[in-house]
Amino acid sequence: MVVVIPRLLRGSLGTICTQAAPLRSTPSALRYLTRSSVMKSKRRPDHLERTADVVRQEIFLHIQTTEGLIHQPEGVHGLGNKGSSPVTSVVSAAKVCGVASESPSVKRLRLLVADKDFSFKAGQWVDFFIPGVSVVGGFSICSSPRLLEQERMIELAVKHANHPPALWIHNQCTLDSEVAVRVGGEFFFDPQPTDASRNLVLIAGGVGINPLLSILRHVADLLRERASKGQGYEMGTVRLLYSAKDTSELLFKKNILDLVNEFPEKIACSLHVTKQTTQITADLRPYITEGRITQKEIRDHISKETLFYICGPPPMTDFFSKELESSRVPREHICFEKWW
16 A cells, blocks of 8 residues: 655654554454464465554553653553653454445445544544454445544445455354454544645545545535534535446445535535446436546646545556646645555
8 A cells, every 4th residue: 555645634643563452351353463463465465564654543541650640552561761652553342233235346334343542534444353364454444533433333345355354244244243443544634623724636446435435524524513613624625536337336326415415515526437338317317427537627626725635446546646746736735545
């Protein structure tokens, strides 16, 4: 995975701890964490290898000592150098509380997350630990941070593949299955109330819609907060450009169009299909373009206030990121993530 992150959206994430989080009386999923973390794929680098240098969510504990209040990570012993702030990553037990087909090839999961310290920014992914599966999955969260805050839930949408975690989700996962999750990734949109207003262009291909839907849902939450309280981050406009093989593989169509209709002056979308063989339904027709996303569509939305987020197959991500750079969009305004 390769990412380019707008500087103004980086969080203060501290240092990476290579130790696993403490396992304290957690379900069986967590007992596989250490073993799974060191397993290597024989055919290609696995998710943990590819993302070894990417920051995971971290936790500090406040410990009172004879020298005063310091930050100390839960489960880590010894205070280290004076003035240091050791950290550990948050691994949380989670239970599957919803399983549904989002498309003929994609399963959607809803997970109830146990750890109150677990949190994420819109656009991030999770390391996905499964009991009895030696390979660790990496799946983008498609729900908003607000859903986690209110209901302790996150949602994932996983495409069928021969990768063991994806196979487990499609063939073995059931209600009440126990797993474990840990947040990671530097691809996110997390504006603070006083930040400058920005427009967003979200460019998605296939299941690359997942982190962009999380961002879109977060934008909607920010717009609702601003409308109800008269304060908070002032969001600019958002344009989603989303391409898939056909309308059956355009994930979350209803959710996307509901947001477009709720915020017609702020959110717009263009849905592209590349191999449509059936008739397009009347409700989708106004939003559908047959053919790939074009360079002109992208150029039409370039401005100094606009940030671009891209997630899709590597060739698509490479093409549009290079196209934006050649159109003199500052690199810090281009954020992309691609999965192999």
